[in-house]
Amino acid sequence: MVTNREPYAHIHTLDGIELTKPSGGVHTLLNIVAKASHGYYVAFGHGSADKEVVDKDDIVKMPPREKLYSLKRVFLSKKELENYYYGFANQMLWPLSHAVFVKPEFNPAWWEGYQKVNQKFAQAILDVLGDRKGFIWVNDYHFSLLPKLLRESGKDLKIGTFWHIPWPTYEIFRVNPWAKEILAGLLGGDFLAFHQGYQVENFLHCIQREIPAKIEFDLSRVTFNDHETRVEALSAGLDYDEILEIRNKTRQSRETFMKNELGFKVEYMAIGVDRMDYTKGLIERLKMVDRFLEKYPQFIEKFVYFGISPFTRLHIPAYRSYSKVIVDLAEKINWKYYRNNWTPIVIKTDSLARDKIIAYYKFANTCLVTALDDGLNLVAKEFVLSCKADKGMLVLSKFTGAAKDLRQAILINPYNIEEGADAIYKALTMTAQEKKQRNQKMREELKRRNIYSWAIEFINKTLYD
Incomplete structure (x- = not known):
């Protein structure tokens, strides 16, 4: 791994x-x-x-x-981290892969650092393997060159790669000065998986336009430099039983939990759990909360949005400026509605333990997932399993990979603020019976497509297909 x-x-x-x-x-x-x-x-x-x-x-x-x-x-120097992680991975590949209109930066020094760190990881893996055969599971955009580097070692390896973030269309990907090298790197593996089918299609179209490979679209198979790579969609699952076990350990009443955690009680709570990342649609989410209270003033002093949004990647200017906009917008909306020591938005910028987050899910009336582009989104799936089936309802961006599995959620276009405001209202006023029916259908799907079936299928497709 x-x-x-x-x-x-x-x-x-x-x-x-x-x-x-x-x-x-x-x-x-x-x-x-x-x-x-x-x-x-x-x-x-x-x-x-x-x-x-x-x-x-x-x-x-x-x-x-x-x-x-x-x-x-694997230990990295400060310079290696700056170039590989904060530079190439998160100021080039991350914005390139997410359709959120943030321009990627193409810095040759970052590219050089990215190559060196991929080589460093390849050597670490080969040192561990020694003379043994190996199955290698490579994960995500940090290591697009790793499959090819491992293949070139000449060792007896089976290499599977899971690309967890979206893959862009060719019209976007083509601006990347190192497009050919990244594609060739990924084709060094035996199996390459994405969360959704359209991401597979985007990848294959990029191959078709950029490198001289044989593509069998009907079989999702690419042959390049006499090596065959299967490319398929394989949406990740959850540890169904573990989440239910954590949820059931929460013995407090909702009233006690709200008082201890928030310091006050409200009738309705919306939860959001995201890093302060521009792909997560946090600005749009706060605007939805604002518009919701404008349209449905009966919820004033009865509703709170609790956002668990830790700061992230603050070395990167786009993240620093985005975080400031979020904090300023929350303050503006809170001032607009402030009365009797009540404000509608609470944002916690510290990370919380997983069991505490699941407790928030359990007692929330709705979870707002408003990502502008997301390979999967595990928060959405965790909320569906953790909430009370007749009390909670998920509001979910249709631009997340999870939307395919969670079709009984209230699906929205996160750029449509009016639609988002109405979705919050619908989630809070939906009958208990309808909530329970929707959640049960989604839970059945999550139980069927759990983490173990996902992992076994990924391993089998890498080793045997």
Whole structure:
């Protein structure tokens, strides 16, 4: 398993070295797969104490008690991190891949740094394998060159790559000065998966226009440099039972939870859980809340939007400016409606533990997922499993990969503020019976397409198809 973000990090605290675990995201899914595989997990070691707990090969057994797999940490210099992660990955590939009208930056120094870090990860993987055969699961846009680098090692490898973010149309992708190199890198693997079928189509059209490869569209198969790669859609699932177990551990009443967590009680709560990222549609979401209260003033002093929105990638100017706009807009809307110590918007910029987030899902009346473009969106799926079936209802952007699996949600165009405001109203006023029927249908789909069936299918398609 290869990802940029590690599943566990060791950090220095006043009480000594502590272990931290990210609260959500794709790496949560992959950690579950890694525990089941008993293999190696290769990731960037970013914790302040990471180097102090690894062995001479930069490996530490994880999780600490069970010791089910080996975490191989790759340490990067500040310059490597700036060029590879904050530069090429997140100021070029990220905006290029998301149709949100943020211009990517094409910096040759970033490209050079990205290549070097991909080579560094390739060597780390090969060092772990030694002379053994290997199945390598490469994850996401940080490592588009890795499949080709591993293939060129000459070792007996099966390589599967999952690209978790959207893949752009050719008309967008063609502006990338390193388009051919990225496509060739990904075609070094045996299997390449995306969350949705249109992303597969976009990728194949890019191949068709950029490199001399044989494409069999009916079989979703590409042959390039005498190597065959299958390309398919394979939407990721959740650990259905684990989420239900966490949800059921929350024994507090809604009133007690709201008082302890928010410091006040309201009749209706909308939840949002997103990094402060311009792809998440947070500006549009706050405008929807504003318009909702304008159109339906009976909800004033009875409704609150609680946003768990940690700051992210603040080294990047676009993220700093976006975060400021969000904070300023929330303050403006709160001032507009302020009365009797009530404001409609509460934004928490600290990360919360996963069990606490699931408790918020359980007691929320609606979850607002307004992403402008998103490969999947796990928040939407987690909310459907965690909320009370007759109390909660998901409002979901139709531009997320999750919308295909969650068709019983209230689907919206996140650019349509009026539609979003009406969707909030519909979610809050829908009958308990209709909510329960919709949620049960979505839960059946999530149970059927869980994380284990997703992982098994991915592995089988890489190894045997």
